[in-house]
Amino acid sequence: xxxxxxxTINELTLNKLLKEKKSSGFEFKSWxxxxxxxxxxxxxxxxxxxMEKVVYNFFHNKDFEDWIKNFALNLNNIWNESxxxxxxxxxxxxxxxxxxxxxxxxxxPSLKKxxxxxxxxxxxxxxxxxxxxxxxxxxxxxxxxxxxxPNFYVVTIEPYEIQTTLYDDPIVDKFGSxxxxxxxxxxxxxxxxxxxxxxxxxxxxxxxxxxxxxxxxINNLSSLMVRAKKNNGLPAIQTGGNVxxxxxxxxxxxLKCATIGLIGMNHGWEEDDPIETIMSHGNxxxxxxxxxxxxxxxxxxxxxxxPEFNSTCILDPIFQYYSSALKEFISRSPSEITTINATExxxxxxxxxxxxxxxxxxxxxxx
Amino acid sequence: xxxxxxxxxxxxxxxxxTNVESSTNEEITEEEFExxxxxxxAAGSFMVFRSSKKEDELGLDEL
Numbered sequence: 001x002x003x004x005x006x007x008t009i010n011e012l013t014l015n016k017l018l019k020e021k022k023s024s025g026f027e028f029k030s031w032x033x034x035x036x037x038x039x040x041x042x043x044x045x046x047x048x049x050x051m052e053k054v055v056y057n058f059f060h061n062k063d064f065e066d067w068i069k070n071f072a073l074n075l076n077n078i079w080n081e082s083x084x085x086x087x088x089x090x091x092x093x094x095x096x097x098x099x100x101x102x103x104x105x106x107x108x109p110s111l112k113k114x115x116x117x118x119x120x121x122x123x124x125x126x127x128x129x130x131x132x133x134x135x136x137x138x139x140x141x142x143x144x145x146x147x148x149x150p151n152f153y154v155v156t157i158e159p160y161e162i163q164t165t166l167y168d169d170p171i172v173d174k175f176g177s178x179x180x181x182x183x184x185x186x187x188x189x190x191x192x193x194x195x196x197x198x199x200x201x202x203x204x205x206x207x208x209x210x211x212x213x214x215x216x217x218i219n220n221l222s223s224l225m226v227r228a229k230k231n232n233g234l235p236a237i238q239t240g241g242n243v244x245x246x247x248x249x250x251x252x253x254x255l256k257c258a259t260i261g262l263i264g265m266n267h268g269w270e271e272d273d274p275i276e277t278i279m280s281h282g283n284x285x286x287x288x289x290x291x292x293x294x295x296x297x298x299x300x301x302x303x304x305x306x307p308e309f310n311s312t313c314i315l316d317p318i319f320q321y322y323s324s325a326l327k328e329f330i331s332r333s334p335s336e337i338t339t340i341n342a343t344e345x346x347x348x349x350x351x352x353x354x355x356x357x358x359x360x361x362x363x364x365x366x367x
Numbered sequence: 368x369x370x371x372x373x374x375x376x377x378x379x380x381x382x383x384x385t386n387v388e389s390s391t392n393e394e395i396t397e398e399e400f401e402x403x404x405x406x407x408x409a410a411g412s413f414m415v416f417r418s419s420k421k422e423d424e425l426g427l428d429e430l
Contacts, residue, residue: 054400055415056415058401157413206427208424209414211418211423211430212423220430232429233429233430236427236429238426240415241413241415243413249425253428296399299396299399321404332424332425
């Protein structure tokens with residue numbers, strides 16, 4: 001490049017650049033915006049590895065004993081209750097995956113903002129509902145129930161006692177017997193027991209985290225203990241670090257749905273969300289004291305432009321971690337799996353992620 | 368064909384309300400992320416599984 005920042009490219013290269021810029025959704029955005037978007041994508045691998053290392057060490061140190069205790073207390077029930085594999089519809093030879101879809105429901109702010117539960121309740125949707133545990137009570141109270149949507153599933157992967165509260169509500173008792181629950185073998189036994197008491201049919205699976213460490217890994221040891229009495233092992237899923245991503249994997253790997261729509265899974269904050277909410281990952285802890293104008297703030301809470309919905313959102317470090325992982329796994333899914341972000345915003349866009357308004361999704365997949 | 372970059376200085380960027388995306392060139396450091404996750408982690412989360420067998424990362428039919 002010359003001192004005048006001048007450089008030479010041939011016309012063919014320029015045309016390729018223009019075509020790529022357009023196909024990336026940045027046709028009417030500046031070159032600077034597009035380049036920044038590309039750099040952000042390319043830098044994701046390194047920062048994702050960094051974040052995963054931190055999270056692995058943190059949870060391994062903090063939760064190791066609880067995982068073992070939970071698993072030990074669950075083991076007798078795991079032996080006696082269903083495997084999540086029993087939910088696999090391909091047992092029926094006539095099942096054709098491409099005709100089936102699912103909606104994963106998270107508890108992100110777009111659910112309320114875009115009235116998605118009301119739209120779902122009033123739809124003629126015939127596919128599966130895969131509800132994150134954190135959204136369950138709100139979803140049932142909204143009228144989205146297993147009476148309207150018979151293929152209704154709820155998923156818990158986290159090992160904490162607080163998950164019990166997500167099932168502790170009269171509305172769960174009312175509809176529990178019509179809901180299939182999918183639980184990690186590491187789930188806190190009180191949470192599973194509360195769901196069981198509500199009538200939810202329990203199905204178990206392993207959540208992968210250390211299987212790469214070989215024979216002595218917790219994943220491998222727990223699978224051997226399960227197999228000691230059960231004829232078969234259990235399916236083992238990638239969680240992507242959160243229950244929403246787990247639901248997406250369950251839609252694909254367990255329920256064998258070719259199309260998976262996402263609502264309430266923003267994996268990011270709205271620009272008009274209170275700054276304290278953003279900085280505390282939804283008031284889950286005291287917001288760190290960081291100057292909103294500082295470089296550190298901009299690094300921790302980058303603003304992202306979603307060209308598919310022409311919207312912006314703000315990531316916090318946890319959503320950076322979740323979003324990068326889910327986007328990677330979606331990009332690695334086979335061509336027969338279609339993932340549709342119907343949140344109408346958020347940070348989930350890119351390779352193999354189709355973005356469309358929820359009403360359009362419902363119109364397309366109402367059979 | 369010759370192209371030319373028109374360079375915008377940082378001070379211009381700060382006043383440009385349309386430049387909202389990817390608002391920093393710097394990446395989060397391990398310490399900065401760790402500090403945040405330690406505060407947040409107590410509220411619950413899980414971890415991404417990685418393996419030298421890349422196909423295992425997408426889950427196992429049976430374990």
